[in-house]
Amino acid sequence: MASSALFHPNTSSLFHKTKPKAAPQKPKLYSFPVIACSSSSTDAGDSSPSLFSSLSHNHKNRRPAEENIRDEARRLAQSHNFSAKYVPFNADPQSNESYSLDEIVYRSRSGSLLDVQHDMEALRKFDGNYWKSLFDSRIGKTTWPYGSGVWSKKEWVLPEIDSDDIVSAFEGNSNLFWAERFGKQFLGMNDLWVKHCGISHTGSFKDLGMTVLVSQVNRLRKMKRPVVGVGCASTGDTSAALSAYCAAAGIPSIVFLPANKISIAQLVQPISNGAFVLSIDTDFDGCMQLIREVTAELPIYLANSLNSLRLEGQKTAAVEILQQFDWEVPDWIIVPGGNLGNIYAFYKGFKMCYDLGLVDRIPRLICAQAANANPLYMYYKTKWQEFKPVKANTTYASAIQIGDPVSIDRAVFALKNTNGIVEEATEEELMDAMAQADSTGMFICPHTGVALTALIKLRSSGVIGPTDRTVVVSTAHGLKFTQSKIDYHSNNISDIACRFASPPLQVKADFGTVMDVLRTYLEKAPK
Numbered sequence: 001m002a003s004s005a006l007f008h009p010n011t012s013s014l015f016h017k018t019k020p021k022a023a024p025q026k027p028k029l030y031s032f033p034v035i036a037c038s039s040s041s042t043d044a045g046d047s048s049p050s051l052f053s054s055l056s057h058n059h060k061n062r063r064p065a066e067e068n069i070r071d072e073a074r075r076l077a078q079s080h081n082f083s084a085k086y087v088p089f090n091a092d093p094q095s096n097e098s099y100s101l102d103e104i105v106y107r108s109r110s111g112s113l114l115d116v117q118h119d120m121e122a123l124r125k126f127d128g129n130y131w132k133s134l135f136d137s138r139i140g141k142t143t144w145p146y147g148s149g150v151w152s153k154k155e156w157v158l159p160e161i162d163s164d165d166i167v168s169a170f171e172g173n174s175n176l177f178w179a180e181r182f183g184k185q186f187l188g189m190n191d192l193w194v195k196h197c198g199i200s201h202t203g204s205f206k207d208l209g210m211t212v213l214v215s216q217v218n219r220l221r222k223m224k225r226p227v228v229g230v231g232c233a234s235t236g237d238t239s240a241a242l243s244a245y246c247a248a249a250g251i252p253s254i255v256f257l258p259a260n261k262i263s264i265a266q267l268v269q270p271i272s273n274g275a276f277v278l279s280i281d282t283d284f285d286g287c288m289q290l291i292r293e294v295t296a297e298l299p300i301y302l303a304n305s306l307n308s309l310r311l312e313g314q315k316t317a318a319v320e321i322l323q324q325f326d327w328e329v330p331d332w333i334i335v336p337g338g339n340l341g342n343i344y345a346f347y348k349g350f351k352m353c354y355d356l357g358l359v360d361r362i363p364r365l366i367c368a369q370a371a372n373a374n375p376l377y378m379y380y381k382t383k384w385q386e387f388k389p390v391k392a393n394t395t396y397a398s399a400i401q402i403g404d405p406v407s408i409d410r411a412v413f414a415l416k417n418t419n420g421i422v423e424e425a426t427e428e429e430l431m432d433a434m435a436q437a438d439s440t441g442m443f444i445c446p447h448t449g450v451a452l453t454a455l456i457k458l459r460s461s462g463v464i465g466p467t468d469r470t471v472v473v474s475t476a477h478g479l480k481f482t483q484s485k486i487d488y489h490s491n492n493i494s495d496i497a498c499r500f501a502s503p504p505l506q507v508k509a510d511f512g513t514v515m516d517v518l519r520t521y522l523e524k525a526p527k
């Protein structure tokens with residue numbers, strides 16, 4: 001838990017803006033590390049200096065031809081003292097309730113959510129510079145499993161898992177895009193960034209959590225624990241990630257989808273990856289209820305973010321953002337929220353970097369919801385007095401059409417501890433924001449349109465300043481949601497003006513006509 005002095009919005013150093021407000025710097029992604037190890041660093045196992053040097057770029061140290069990268073990791077594996085366990089979420093400090101990560105448990109004795117708690121004392125034996133150098137040294141390599149943006153932080157994720165059990169697609173390390181033109185043209189901002197978590201193996205941020213969960217399932221199955229398959233309820237992205245990682249490991253996956261409420265591109269993903277797909281005549285909240293009941297009865301492991309393992313992977317996106325800014329802390333992070341695991345995951349990532357001395361403050365978090373599915377926003381508007389689940393209405397941001405989010409308590413905790421804000425976006429606002437962003441060279445999903453709407457509103461009210469370093473988290477690839485763009489650019493949405501629609505022009509196959517059309521266009525085109 002954060003001390004109130006550290007997190008107080010007015011007095012805290014956590015919120016002051018330390019960065020110089022000059023032109024934005026490109027993130028340094030590939031700087032070669034200067035290793036600053038404490039004297040006890042040889043105890044760090046996988047993270048020891050000897051491992052650093054043996055995995056450097058030096059040709060002489062290339063693995064033998066007959067060895068693959070898993071074999072190499074096995075040969076180099078060393079023991080360490082890091083560990084993690086489940087504890088009740090936001091538990092009373094006196095509580096001694098805890099569970100091994102090798103147990104199959106999703107809730108505490110009192111029925112509350114769980115959290116993965118790391119042995120911070122063991123991690124603190126190494127200072128902030130040590131962790132920064134270690135993480136920086138692993139970016140962009142093919143070393144198993146550290147080539148993954150998630151597993152490059154293995155000691156902070158699942159420290160005890162054998163690298164051999166890890167199921168990874170080298171996810172993470174996603175682009176932090178400087179939204180130069182969007183920021184300048186629509187917001188008068190010069191330091192706006194979009195973290196493209198959707199440019200990923202299955203096209204959404206869910207890969208970050210799913211590699212962790214499926215790896216742990218792989219381990220449990222090797223330990224002969226009763227797990228015959230892994231199941232989830234989904235609005236499309238969780239099921240895509242689950243089915244891909246399970247298929248890679250040869251583990252059966254079962255997905256419950258709300259019938260006719262997810263995009264075709266999302267639906268075809270679990271089908272292609274061989275998942276057992278149930279299309280159920282209900283909404284996401286109905287599917288979530290069913291999967292919880294089913295996983296309580298059958299040896300099917302629950303893969304939704306109710307399972308706190310997922311968040312350990314998702315939190316690495318926060319660490320990655322800091323790393324991409326060369327460990328300078330941005331002012332704002334904007335995350336679209338549905339089931340609300342991700343906003344807490346971002347908090348966890350930033351908080352861990354703060355607690356372990358990598359940074360000296362935490363950014364303010366903003367959660368953005370679609371107005372058609374806005375239970376968190378409504379709760380925020382009551383000043384956290386009364387939470388009421390809502391019936392989520394249809395939204396183009398279909399992956400966040402969720403009325404009864406399982407991680408509501410986690411989200412409120414994250415927002416309260418970062419002086420956070422909740423915003424909402426109408427259908428017209430989110431679709432316009434998506435079209436505006438696309439017109440500056442992005443190709444974002446409607447959920448990112450929700451997050452951009454929050455930014456537009458907070459910028460126009462002056463809460464976010466023109467030089468504030470701001471990161472919008474883009475959660476899925478736009479290619480999963482092309483129908484929404486087709487509807488918009490065809491001017492085919494009732495009640496929405498589609499102000500930024502740019503439909504194609506039908507033209508006769510005739511040179512003169514084509515020339516006339518082009519001349520008119522070029523006269524109006526920006527010079």
Ligand SMILES: Cc1ncc(COP(=O)(O)O)c(C=O)c1O
Nearest residue numbers: 337338339340341342399475476
């Ligand atoms: C594309 C996309 N964006 C945002 C979210 C919201 O994430 P969370 O459920 O963790 O709030 C989801 C899933 O819920 C999603 O699939």
Ligand SMILES: N[C@@H](CCOP(=O)(O)O)C(=O)O
Nearest residue numbers: 234235236237238304305339
């Ligand atoms: N958007 C999600 C909804 C379920 O969220 P989860 O993080 O709890 O799995 C999806 O794509 O299914």
